[in-house]
Structure formats: structure tokens, C-alpha cells
Amino acid sequence: MKQVMHSSQLQAALDFSMAAERNPRTMQPSALCTSTEFDRLIECRMDRISIEERSRQMSLVRSKDTKPELFVRKLLFSMKFRYRLHAKDLPGKPDLVFRSQKKAIFVHGCFWHRHAGCSKATTPSSRTEYWLPKFARTLERDQENLEKLHTMGWQALVVWECELKNMDALAARLRAFLND
Numbered sequence: 637m638k639q640v641m642h643s644s645q646l647q648a649a650l651d652f653s654m655a656a657e658r659n660p661r662t663m664q665p666s667a668l669c670t671s672t673e674f675d676r677l678i679e680c681r682m683d684r685i686s687i688e689e690r691s692r693q694m695s696l697v698r699s700k701d702t703k704p705e706l707f708v709r710k711l712l713f714s715m716k717f718r719y720r721l722h723a724k725d726l727p728g729k730p731d732l733v734f735r736s737q738k739k740a741i742f743v744h745g746c747f748w749h750r751h752a753g754c755s756k757a758t759t760p761s762s763r764t765e766y767w768l769p770k771f772a773r774t775l776e777r778d779q780e781n782l783e784k785l786h787t788m789g790w791q792a793l794v795v796w797e798c799e800l801k802n803m804d805a806l807a808a809r810l811r812a813f814l815n816d
């Protein structure tokens with residue numbers, strides 16, 4: 637099992653923090669690190685770690701089996717829906733797949749996948765030359781994957797990390813999608 641794979645911004649911040657602690661070049665405290673806001677924390681941690689380390693950390697944070705995905709899996713299981721995981725043969729490798737119905741569910745982190753209008757989808761104020769193209773690529777890729785799935789006759793649902801706060805509403809949305 638590879639290290640930690642959580643996607644909440646808090647966990648991401650902690651991961652970056654731990655990585656920073658291990659890296660002697662990054663031991664200097666940053667003046668930016670005064671806010672307790674998670675995104676600011678991530679931002680200042682990110683500024684302190686090397687680009688290679690940053691890529692590695694991000695790939696871990698963005699990996700499969702993230703906490704929100706586990707939550708959705710448990711919820712669906714409790715609702716008696718049975719699914720397959722991470723269909724590698726489908727565009728975007730959907731997190732949950734219902735093959736006989738040709739339905740796929742993506743569980744997206746609001747920050748990485750830029751949930752429109754969501755308070756979690758903050759934009760770091762520094763290193764925008766790094767972040768903005770990265771966000772644009774993610775959005776473009778997500779859109780392409782949804783279009784490809786649609787062309788293949790699949791229906792896709794995106795569950796956002798922030799939706800996990802209201803389990804009843806999420807359960808209703810999942811049920812509506814899967815019973816449709």
C-alpha cells in the first residue's frame with residue numbers, strides 16, 4: 637500500500653506538511669503559513685517543496701481510493717447497489733461502474749476538479765502560472781471524458797466532495813441516477 641491517499645484538503649495539507657518536514661530544504665517556516673485555512677496551508681506548503689516532490693505528493697493525493705470515494709462506496713453499498721471499481725477501459729477510469737446499466741460515477745475533489753461556485757475550489761494566490769494551466773487541463777480532461785462516455789452510450793454522474801456533507805441529499809441523487 638502506498639502512503640496516504642486522502643483527498644480532503646486538510647489531509648492534503650497534512651501530507652504536504654509531513655513531506656516538507658522530511659525535506660531539509662523546506663524546513664524554513666514561511667510567513668505565508670499564518671492562516672489556518674486549508675487552501676492557504678496547502679499553498680504555502682506547496683511553495684516550500686520542490687517541483688518533483690510536489691508532483692509526487694499530488695499524484696498520491698489524487699490517486700484512487702480517496703476518502704470521499706470510500707464514503708460514496710459505503711453509501712451505495714448500504715443502499716444495496718453493487719458496482720465495479722476503476723474501470724480502466726473507460727474514459728477517465730470512472731471510480732464506480734455499473735456495467736449492465738452503462739452508468740458510471742466519478743467522485744471529484746472540489747479543489748482539483750474546480751467545482752463551479754464551490755467554496756472549496758479556491759485558487760492559490762501565488763504561483764498562478766503553475767496552478768491555472770493545471771486547473772485548465774484537469775477541466776478539459778474531465779469534459780473530454782464525459783463526452784467520450786456519452787458517445788459510447790454511457791451515462792455519467794459526478795459526485796462532488798462537498799456533497800458528502802448532506803448524506804440524505806446525496807443518497808437521493810445517487811438513487812435517482814441509478815434507478816433512472
Ligand SMILES: [Zn+2]
Pocket residue numbers: 746751754755756757796797798799
Ligand atoms: Zn464542491
